[in-house]
Amino acid sequence: MKSNLASDVPERLPNDQKVPPMSTIQTKNPATGENLQTYDLMSESEAFGIVEAAHEAFLDWRKKSHEERAPYLRKIAEVLRDNADKFSELMTKEMGKLYKDGKTEIEICARICEYTADNGPDALADEERQHSGGKKRGIVTYSPIGVIYSVQPWNFPVYQPMRVLAANIMAGNAVVLKHASICTGSGLLLRDLCLEAGLPKGLFDVILVGHDVSDKIIEHDLVRAVTMTGSDGAGSHIGELAAKNLKKTVLELGSNDAYLVLEDADIDLAVKTCVQGRLYNNGETCVSAKRFVVTDAVYDDFVSAFVESMKSVKMGDPFDEDTQLGPVSSEEQFDTLVEQVAKSLDGGATLLCGGDPDKDAKGCYYPATVLADCKPGTPAYDDELFGPVASIIRAKDDEDAMRIANDSRYGLGGGIFTKDEDKAIRLARDHFDTGMVRINSFGAADPNMPFGGVKDSGYGREHGGFGMKEFVNAKAIFLPS
Incomplete structure (x- = not known):
C-alpha cells in the first residue's frame, strides 16, 4: 500500500540543475491549505548518529529471546489503541485520510503487533533437521542481522512503518524510518508512542533527511537491509543502490490492480x-x-x-x-x-x-x-x-x-x-x-496473509509470518551426530 512517490525523484530546473536542497519540511493540511508544522532537516552526521545508536540498541536487543520480545509488541498495541483518537486526528490533518479510516488503521496496527507477538516465537524458532542421509543432525536458526532502513510513504502513515517495525522487532533487528515528508508528525508520534510503551531507546527511530542523505544511509556500513514502499521509479533507484552495496531489499511498489x-x-x-x-x-x-x-x-x-x-x-x-x-x-x-x-x-x-x-x-x-x-x-x-x-x-x-x-x-x-x-x-x-x-x-x-507483488510491483513479502523472515540470517549449524 503505497503512495505515488513522485517527490522521491528530485525535481529539475529548466537548465537541468537540481533544485537546491531544502533545509526544512513544512507539513500542510490538504483539506484546508493550512500550514501545520515546520521541521528542520537533519545533517548527515545527525542522521548517521541515529543509525549508530540503532546499532548499539540492536546489540542488546538481539540477546533477548523471541518470547521476551513479544510483550513489547503487545504493549505497543495497547498504547496505540489508547492514542487512537490523537493519531487519527493527526493523520487526517497531515494527509486527508477520513478520520474514521484513521481509527481503523490504528486498530489494524494493533492487531499486527498482537499477531506478531503471538506467532513470532514459533515462526522464528530453531528448526532441527537431518543431513548426510539422515545420519547427522543440524539446526537452522533465524538470527537477526542488524539495522533495517525503512523508507515509507504517506498514504498509511502508521500502518506502513508498523508492518516493518513489528516484524523486525520480533526478529531481533533495529529499524530506522525515513517517512514521507508530508506525514513527518505521524512518524515522530509513532516513535514517541513506542518509547512510551517501553521499547528501548534507539531500537526504532526516525530520520528527517533529503534524498542525498537518504542514499548515504543506504550505503552506511551499519545498515544491513532496506525496505521501501513507493513508486516503481523510486523503488528502482533504491533497489539499485542497495544492490550495489550488496544489501537485501524488500520493495512494495505501485500497481493498477x-x-x-x-x-x-x-x-x-x-x-x-x-x-x-x-x-x-x-x-x-x-x-x-x-x-x-x-x-x-x-x-x-x-x-x-x-x-x-x-x-x-x-x-x-x-x-x-x-x-x-x-x-x-x-x-x-x-x-x-x-x-x-x-x-x-x-x-x-x-x-x-x-x-x-x-x-x-x-x-x-x-x-x-x-x-x-x-x-x-x-x-x-x-x-x-x-x-x-x-x-x-x-x-x-x-x-x-x-x-x-x-x-x-x-x-x-x-x-x-x-x-x-x-x-x-x-x-x-x-x-x-x-x-x-x-x-x-x-x-x-x-496480518495472517502474505502481502506483496511481482513484476514492477516489487518483490518480497510482508505479513503472514513471511515478513519476519525477510531480514534474518537463516544460519545452518551442523552437528556431528
Missing part, C-alpha cells in the same frame, strides 16, 4: 464492492481496485450502476462521519491526477462522471471519476492513478478479461467477480499474474 467482472458475476455485489475498492482511503491505496475489466455480457448493467454509485458519493470534510471521500494528500498529488486524467481523455477515454475539480477551491478535493474506453498507451490503462479515478475496460469474454488484467507492467493485487468460486480460484491460482487476488470481495491487508 484489475478487478474482473465476469459473465456470471453478481452485479449488485460487484458494483458495491468496486466502488468501495476504488474509493477506500480516498483512492490512495496500492491495492485499490483501479482498472475494472468488464465482459460484454454484463458491461451495460455494471457500468450504469457503477457510475450512478460513484455520482452519489459524498465528498467533503474528512472529519465528518458522513463523508465518503476526502481530499487527496497534497497539491502535487492533485496536479498529477489532473494531468493523468487529461492525458487519458486525449488518448480516447470517455468521461462518464467527475473529472471536473474546482482548481480554485480551498483544499485538494478531486471528485469520484469514471473513465471508460481506456486505451493502452494512456495513464488510465498503463499507470497507477492514485486517487478516486476508475478506469473501465471492455472485454469480449472471460478469457479476454483475464488477458487484459495481465496486460500490465504491475502485479500487486486484483479481483474476480463470479458466482463460480472454483473457476475464480483456478483463474487466481493459475492465471492471475499478481501477488494477491480477491474473490467477490475487497480488502487492503490481513
